[in-house]
Amino acid sequence: MQSSLPKVSKPPLHFILGINRQEINPPLSPHAQKYSSIQSLTLQPKSLSLLHPKTKHITKKEMVVLSKQTTQQYSYIKNSKSTTFFSGIPMIDLSKPDSKTLIVKACEEFGSFKVINHGVPMEFITDLESEAIKFFSKPLSEKEKAGPPNPFGYGNKSIGPNGDIGWVEYLLLTTNPENNSVRLASALGKNPEKFRCALNEYTSSCEEYGLLNYYPPCPELEALNGENMIGFGEHTDPQIISVLRSNNTSGLQISLRDGNWISVPPDHRSFFINVGDSLQVMTNGRFQSVRHRVLANSLKSRLSMIFFGGPPLNERIAPLPSLMKGEESLYKEFTWFEYKKSAYGSRLADNRLCLFKKIAAS
Numbered sequence: 001m002q003s004s005l006p007k008v009s010k011p012p013l014h015f016i017l018g019i020n021r022q023e024i025n026p027p028l029s030p031h032a033q034k035y036s037s038i039q040s041l042t043l044q045p046k047s048l049s050l051l052h053p054k055t056k057h058i059t060k061k062e063m064v065v066l067s068k069q070t071t072q073q074y075s076y077i078k079n080s081k082s083t084t085f086f087s088g089i090p091m092i093d094l095s096k097p098d099s100k101t102l103i104v105k106a107c108e109e110f111g112s113f114k115v116i117n118h119g120v121p122m123e124f125i126t127d128l129e130s131e132a133i134k135f136f137s138k139p140l141s142e143k144e145k146a147g148p149p150n151p152f153g154y155g156n157k158s159i160g161p162n163g164d165i166g167w168v169e170y171l172l173l174t175t176n177p178e179n180n181s182v183r184l185a186s187a188l189g190k191n192p193e194k195f196r197c198a199l200n201e202y203t204s205s206c207e208e209y210g211l212l213n214y215y216p217p218c219p220e221l222e223a224l225n226g227e228n229m230i231g232f233g234e235h236t237d238p239q240i241i242s243v244l245r246s247n248n249t250s251g252l253q254i255s256l257r258d259g260n261w262i263s264v265p266p267d268h269r270s271f272f273i274n275v276g277d278s279l280q281v282m283t284n285g286r287f288q289s290v291r292h293r294v295l296a297n298s299l300k301s302r303l304s305m306i307f308f309g310g311p312p313l314n315e316r317i318a319p320l321p322s323l324m325k326g327e328e329s330l331y332k333e334f335t336w337f338e339y340k341k342s343a344y345g346s347r348l349a350d351n352r353l354c355l356f357k358k359i360a361a362s
């Protein structure tokens with residue numbers, strides 16, 4: 001199984017730069033102090049990381065920088081292209097008759113695309129956005145009352161149950177409000193109904209669950225010579241599709257088929273759609289789930305809302321017969337429950353589908 005990129009707990013074997021943040025920078029902002037106290041940075045040159053089986057997906061133009069802290073570790077990436085936006089992401093106008101054909105093409109070629117004229121009123125989006133901002137602006141002690149995020153609730157830094165860390169706070173919610181606990185609902189405010197309505201209005205046509213991610217600005221990055229801190233580490237989404245809307249702060253990157261990471265230009269009016277692992281199986285590999293990540297921004301906060309469309313728990317995930325035309329399935333038989341269980345036992349960057357392939361990846 002491919003493991004996560006730079007979130008190693010041991011220092012790398014090669015050279016250590018040993019920059020002491022406290023020596024080179026003014027004291028950390030209160031927010032950053034809450035998150036971390038960065039003690040030293042360790043550079044891992046690309047040439048060496050390429051040799052390491054766990055970091056083989058790092059592209060040539062990147063250098064991974066590992067942060068070593070007293071309590072928690074964040075991951076950094078030095079990527080010369082991080083501020084250059086990629087203009088080639090397919091943009092699909094859902095009001096046009098050829099949109100279906102273009103969606104199929106985009107899923108085949110990129111595993112992701114942007115949609116415009118999606119019909120979701122901007123007002124629903126901004127209502128939810130302002131409720132989310134109100135929540136994330138509360139004192140940490142208040143927000144923690146809505147945690148931990150298993151299965152649903154507030155999370156901070158830790159992503160999933162297996163040691164992944166990011167510069168992010170989030171609220172993981174089911175789109176069925178009955179399943180969001182009373183504790184979570186009351187921590188959302190004196191009148192959780194308003195928050196709930198905003199969420200419901202927005203998600204009435206979505207299945208499964210939603211995620212509100214908040215990436216606080218990280219001013220300390222300014223002093224770190226173009227290094228980027230990982231907000232949400234690289235991964236593929238396990239579901240069928242993910243529908244992502246963010247404010248106008250950049251950060252989202254996707255990995256192209258050639259392994260290069262590109263920055264997605266933010267667009268608060270559009271949705272960004274990702275193919276998930278389940279859709280990869282349902283199309284017998286014709287569509288491939290897209291590897292993506294979020295980098296923290298030094299100046300601006302990023303808020304994103306993501307809806308994950310997944311099947312019912314007992315549903316079999318298998319290639320659609322209409323697409324098969326006599327082909328053999330590339331995957332073993334499994335249910336969404338089995339896949340979810342396996343996913344929650346994995347690290348964020350793992351290639352979770354490997355375990356379900358009929359022929360093990362070489």
Ligand SMILES: C=C1C[C@]23C[C@@]1(O)CC[C@H]2[C@@]12CC[C@H](O)[C@@](C)(C(=O)O1)[C@H]2[C@@H]3C(=O)O
Pocket residue numbers: 159160161162164172211235236237238239308343344345346347348
């Ligand atoms: C490390 C993990 C976080 C995650 C559950 C997992 O064990 C592996 C899949 C991760 C992921 C990625 C997409 C979504 O952000 C997410 C909510 C999901 O459904 O799968 C997260 C999970 C999480 O944050 O709990």
Ligand SMILES: O=C(O)CCC(=O)C(=O)O
Pocket residue numbers: 211213232237244246252292293294304306
């Ligand atoms: O917050 C974002 O913009 C993307 C995060 C993401 O990919 C996820 O939560 O699965």
Ligand SMILES: [Fe+2]
Pocket residue numbers: 235236237242292
């Ligand atoms: Fe994702």
